[in-house]
Amino acid sequence: MINYQRILEIIKANNVFVITTHINPDGDAIGSELALAYFLQKMNKEFKIINHSSTPENFVFLDQENLIHKYDSSFDEYIMNADVVIAVDFNTLGRVKSMMEIFKKTKAYKIIIDHHRNPQNFVDEIFSDVDAPATGILIYELIKAYDSNFIDKKTADALYTAIMTDTGSFRFERITPEVHIIVADLISRGTNPTYIYNKVYNEINPEKLRLLGVTISNIKLEMDGKIAYMVIDRELLKKYVPSEEEFDVDGFVNYCLSLKSTIVGMLFFEIKNGVKVSLRSKEKFPVNLLAEKFGGGGHLNAAGIRLEGEKLNDVISKVINQTIEDLKNYERDLS
Amino acid sequence: MINYQRILEIIKANNVFVITTHINPDGDAIGSELALAYFLQKMNKEFKIINHSSTPENFVFLDQENLIHKYDSSFDEYIMNADVVIAVDFNTLGRVKSMMEIFKKTKAYKIIIDHHRNPQNFVDEIFSDVDAPATGILIYELIKAYDSNFIDKKTADALYTAIMTDTGSFRFERITPEVHIIVADLISRGTNPTYIYNKVYNEINPEKLRLLGVTISNIKLEMDGKIAYMVIDRELLKKYVPSEEEFDVDGFVNYCLSLKSTIVGMLFFEIKNGVKVSLRSKEKFPVNLLAEKFGGGGHLNAAGIRLEGEKLNDVISKVINQTIEDLKNYERDLS
Numbered sequence: 134m135i136n137y138q139r140i141l142e143i144i145k146a147n148n149v150f151v152i153t154t155h156i157n158p159d160g161d162a163i164g165s166e167l168a169l170a171y172f173l174q175k176m177n178k179e180f181k182i183i184n185h186s187s188t189p190e191n192f193v194f195l196d197q198e199n200l201i202h203k204y205d206s207s208f209d210e211y212i213m214n215a216d217v218v219i220a221v222d223f224n225t226l227g228r229v230k231s232m233m234e235i236f237k238k239t240k241a242y243k244i245i246i247d248h249h250r251n252p253q254n255f256v257d258e259i260f261s262d263v264d265a266p267a268t269g270i271l272i273y274e275l276i277k278a279y280d281s282n283f284i285d286k287k288t289a290d291a292l293y294t295a296i297m298t299d300t301g302s303f304r305f306e307r308i309t310p311e312v313h314i315i316v317a318d319l320i321s322r323g324t325n326p327t328y329i330y331n332k333v334y335n336e337i338n339p340e341k342l343r344l345l346g347v348t349i350s351n352i353k354l355e356m357d358g359k360i361a362y363m364v365i366d367r368e369l370l371k372k373y374v375p376s377e378e379e380f381d382v383d384g385f386v387n388y389c390l391s392l393k394s395t396i397v398g399m400l401f402f403e404i405k406n407g408v409k410v411s412l413r414s415k416e417k418f419p420v421n422l423l424a425e426k427f428g429g430g431g432h433l434n435a436a437g438i439r440l441e442g443e444k445l446n447d448v449i450s451k452v453i454n455q456t457i458e459d460l461k462n463y464e465r466d467l468s
Numbered sequence: 469m470i471n472y473q474r475i476l477e478i479i480k481a482n483n484v485f486v487i488t489t490h491i492n493p494d495g496d497a498i499g500s501e502l503a504l505a506y507f508l509q510k511m512n513k514e515f516k517i518i519n520h521s522s523t524p525e526n527f528v529f530l531d532q533e534n535l536i537h538k539y540d541s542s543f544d545e546y547i548m549n550a551d552v553v554i555a556v557d558f559n560t561l562g563r564v565k566s567m568m569e570i571f572k573k574t575k576a577y578k579i580i581i582d583h584h585r586n587p588q589n590f591v592d593e594i595f596s597d598v599d600a601p602a603t604g605i606l607i608y609e610l611i612k613a614y615d616s617n618f619i620d621k622k623t624a625d626a627l628y629t630a631i632m633t634d635t636g637s638f639r640f641e642r643i644t645p646e647v648h649i650i651v652a653d654l655i656s657r658g659t660n661p662t663y664i665y666n667k668v669y670n671e672i673n674p675e676k677l678r679l680l681g682v683t684i685s686n687i688k689l690e691m692d693g694k695i696a697y698m699v700i701d702r703e704l705l706k707k708y709v710p711s712e713e714e715f716d717v718d719g720f721v722n723y724c725l726s727l728k729s730t731i732v733g734m735l736f737f738e739i740k741n742g743v744k745v746s747l748r749s750k751e752k753f754p755v756n757l758l759a760e761k762f763g764g765g766g767h768l769n770a771a772g773i774r775l776e777g778e779k780l781n782d783v784i785s786k787v788i789n790q791t792i793e794d795l796k797n798y799e800r801d802l803s
Contacts, residue, residue, distance in 0.1 A: 302637035302638060302639060303637060303638055303651075303661060304637060304661050304662055304665040305662060306662055308655065308661045308662070309655065310652035310653070310655045310656040311652070312652075313648040313649070313651045313652035313655065314648070314649065314652050316638075316648045317645035317646070317647075317648035317649050317652070318645070320643065320644065320645045320648065321645040326638060326639050326643045327639055327640060327641055327643070330639040331725075331750065334726060335725050335726045335727070335728070335730075335750070336726075336727075336728035337726050337727060337728065338727065338728060339687065339689060339693065339696075339727055339729075342684060342687060342723065342726060342727060343684070343685045343687065345681075345684060345685075346680075346681045346682065346683070346684030346685030346686070346687070347681065347685045348681070349677060349678070349680060349681030349684065350678045350680075350681030350682045350685060351681070352674065352677060352678065352681070354674060358674065361674075388677065390666075390670050391669060391670045391671075391672050391677060392670070392671075392672060392673065392674055392677060393670070393671035393672065393673065394674075395670075415666060415670070
């Protein structure tokens, strides 16, 4: 249980805030940052949201007031002089990439608000609840602990987006009755679920949709289908989406889990100088532990690895081999 | 607002019940039938669920007690002698197909419990709420109006499945705070959202998944992408899923709507003796009115057509032409 009163104390006692989140921010990262920013607005605090990555196109609609900035060194002075830096939806310093140095250097008081396992101790105080299915839930509780009237429509939209996206539309683990009660409250404050869903998921372009189709049609199976994986190499990417170097293909990997046989699903995405691997699992198979063996991390059922300077086929073969070994151990432990 | 007390009166005053639903039953049809049956069980009533279609494989897990029967003439005597026939999740007689004759013939008291528009008057009493996003909501309210303790885990699972599937995981139109409050209640009674989702959507076989991939990759656009459509002909079906004559491809058509440009999405599925067309739309474009022009029907944003004895290419061209005309009128009315 998070001590929300303590977070409120920190907010009340200070004036200048920086909010930041992880590389390649997802809906929970962006939604949580914005909801927190709207809260600071109402508390008459000075603040900036500064991220390593720019906001993915499908979440830009949430940031009507253009509160989110992409980091460059011109923000260093602001960050150096801030009273508090709030790290939202991540818990290892490496995830802020280009902001690592300034994050370490600033004398601001640093806190984490997050729901991922095994936080690194690189801040002054950690507010973590690993039972929460989204960081958005924690921001909701924080604002409610102060004054639930502060949850206006724009805040509700941001929080709904955070919770909806991070729970796979309310279907992943850790969904409790309370999550749906919170969502009911957000809708009663004006959020339109159909509108948000369409904005987040239904605005892709035909080329990306066709790439999804081709990727699905080429799905590969190992261990009688217990492992299902997809591959997007540079050639495929250039054929369908030549304009983009790298984009969010997180949604793609979930299709691996739609197979009855599958316990572990993977997407190998060849990036400019290496390979990004997205991992998903069913049951209690811990893809976060698998990811950690390659320097990645995440949750029990959803994790990621980023291997720079390595070749696609090498990565596929070593990750698949490790997965086979882990799966065999998992099945032995079950029986 | 439905008069639930009146439905309870009918149930209390009678002893032998038949529950039935439409051809190709979806999650809302099967879930609502089962939840209603579990209620009749607790009321110590005699009943049978009798459907024209067999239960789709992905919903069989809900029917642990094998309560659902596929209709044949051996059930005629039971239906003839029943006190009440309850038609669940449909409102036109044609939707019971092979059961039409016996449905007309039986002297049983007939009622409809449903949420579709424009009910046909082929029963004694109609209990309809077109604002409900699923018939499952109505069955929930009915049981709750009698005794909410009757909503045990198996009932909650059936109702959760009904509501989750018919709302596209809580994202289609007509989602209110009350829907999420009901879902919270179902989860508090033991329903596991992850388990249900995996059972319903994540047990497909690799061939069907590859067929989905190929179908998506071949998506076609008309009117600058305002219309997006997919085609599955016999050849494609035989290549990937040779064992099946016809199966539920309802999930496929939703991918058309994932395009930013799309207002209307369609899937043309060549069946043994004709073509099945699934229609979906965004905004207020009424695909039910479009479907009605070809003898089909449905909701504002989701409808279907079944044309027997017609050729695939003829159907594609006449439905697309009609859609272009309807879309032009729709856009003219908007401006």
